[in-house]
Amino acid sequence: MGLLTHLLACTFGMGSWVAINGLWVELPLLVTVLPEQWDLPSYITIIIQMANVGPLFVTLMHHFRPGLLKEVAVIYVVVSIGVVACGLLAFLWSHTSHIAGRSHSTAFLVLTFFLALVDCTSSVTFLPFMMQLQPQYLTTFFIGEGLSGLIPALITLGQGSGISSCFNVSHIVNITTGNETVETTIYQLETRYLPANFSTLVFFLLMTLMMLACLLSFFFLARKPKVWELSQRQLFPSSIVLSSFDQLPDEGAGSRLSRGCPCPKDAKEPGDILPKKVSYPLAKLIFIYFLITWVSALTNGVLPSVQSYSCLPYGNTAYHLAATLSSMANPLACIVAMVLPNRSLTLLGILTIVGTGFGAYNMAIAVMSPCPLLQQSEWGDATIVLSWVLFTGTLSYVKVMAGVILRGRSHSALVLYGVVEQLGSLLGALIMFPLVNIYGFFKSADYCSLQCPA
Known part of the structure; x- marks a missing residue:
């Protein structure tokens, strides 16, 4: 039964960002295919930032009208919307409409x-x-959340999406010189997508x-007995760090909340569970939050908006990889x-500089x-792919470790951390959208x- 619950928790977490x-x-x-072409990533970036109205609404409701939103009902609605939107996207993603004289993939953007x-x-x-x-089960949940990025990537590797080749195509054209028209054949390279x-x-x-x-996983998890206990765990999903506490109710309340499942008798005292708080000078805290803002702006706003421009000059295979x-x-x-x-803040600072360097190369x-540089060389293809991988990897490590440091300070x-992360992401998207x-x-x-x- 425990293994089944782990599987359900993993599948539930996988649906979070898949x-x-x-x-x-x-x-x-x-x-x-879509009319936005190379501009499409910048549209998606700004749309994701606009969608933060969802968590903002939930947070404000919990703050001003606590208890009004039922957690289970909200999750059912949210995931059901995801199922319907994904299903519609499968059939409507290529539908376009004309707005202000230009063709736009309206269905795709709205469903996104x-x-x-x-x-x-x-x-x-x-x-x-x-x-x-x-x-x-929280650990398993975050494993599933990490898989939400890994599994789609593996699927697209098997799909081979966007791979193209150049073909020499001939066209017959009429050239008129004075009163004489001559039919001639011209040749030009055209991109053919395999x-x-x-x-x-x-x-x-x-x-x-x-x-x-x-x-479906949530349907079964919602019917599991609940266990309430004080806990704090250092867990790593694909892009966030969680530090959370559940209040330990009295024994009677615990029995009621867990539908007859009592709290473990060997539960540790709070002093045995909670790590000692770590104090940092104000200057170091400002430095940490600056790193978070800077890294979030680069990884969630600035660079994703121009990934197509930095990769497609080397071909669709380079972009795909x-x-x-x-x-x-x-x-x-x-x-x-x-x-x-x-x-070590010194190490995190160095990694931020290194990651920013890779980002600067991608932006250049x-x-x-x-x-761009090395366009007709295989070294150019390999360099841009490696640069994007190292850019994402180094700065992701910085964000995770910054969260670990702040976890040791306070809730x-x-x-x-979450506020400045979203602020950085929003600033990055707002800066890049008009430029693109x-x-x-x-x-x-x-x-x-x-x-x-x-």
Whole structure:
């Protein structure tokens, strides 16, 4: 029975961010079809930030009208919306409409907002529910949350999405000189996208099945007996660190809340469980929060908006690998943080500089698009893919360890962590959206017909 509960908790956690993670790794295929093309990542970035209205609403309701929102009911609604949105996306993702004289993938963008709303809201609803179960299931939940980024990436590796080749195509044209018209043949390279091993429809249907599995897992978990006990655990999901406490009720209340399942008799006293609080000077705290804001702005707002511009000049294969492998780097960095934790602020500062350096390289390549460095070289392809993987991996480690440090200070310090993380992400998205979509600061071009200086 315990193994089954672990499986349910893992599947439930997997549904937390699987939809948005799936969109990111499918982008190499989507940008070749949807009218936004290379601008599509910046649209998704700003939409995700807009979707934070969901967790904001839930948080405000809990603060001003405590008890009004029923946790289980909210999760049912949220996950059901995710299932429906994923299902609709499978069939409507390519539908477009004309707005202000331009074609836009309206259905895709609207459904992306609902998927982002689901995933963002899950951060403030799934965890409180899991705290009602025994503590060991929280670890399994976060393993599932890490898989929400890994599994879509593995699926797209098998899909081979966005892979293209250049073909020499001939066109017959009529050239008129004076009164004489001459028919001639011209040749030019055109990009032909090779068919994926399975379609985008199948990919989104697989995401729908994963969301449906999340809903079914929650259905059974909601019927599990609840155990209330004081606990604090250092846990690492794909991109967040949790530190939470459940109040220890008296024995009678505990029996009622757990539907007849008593609290463990050997539960430790609070002093045995809680780590000693760590004090940091104000200057060091400011430095930590600056790191969080800076790293969040880069990883969640600035660089994702221009990933297409930094990778597509090297071809769709490079973009495909960069998007997929960097998505894998996030949960892997969290595993490294569990195995090799290091609280040294000096090290975190150095890693931030290193990660920022990789990000600066990615941004420089995007600025030089469509004619970046080493464009016709395999070294260029390998360098941009490796740069994206190391950028994501190093800065993910910094975010996780910053959360660990603040966890040792206080619960309110972690709350502020979440605030500055969202603030950094929002600032990054707001800065990049007009640069990409309004001012046209970044340039796109067809890979095979590029005419770059030698």
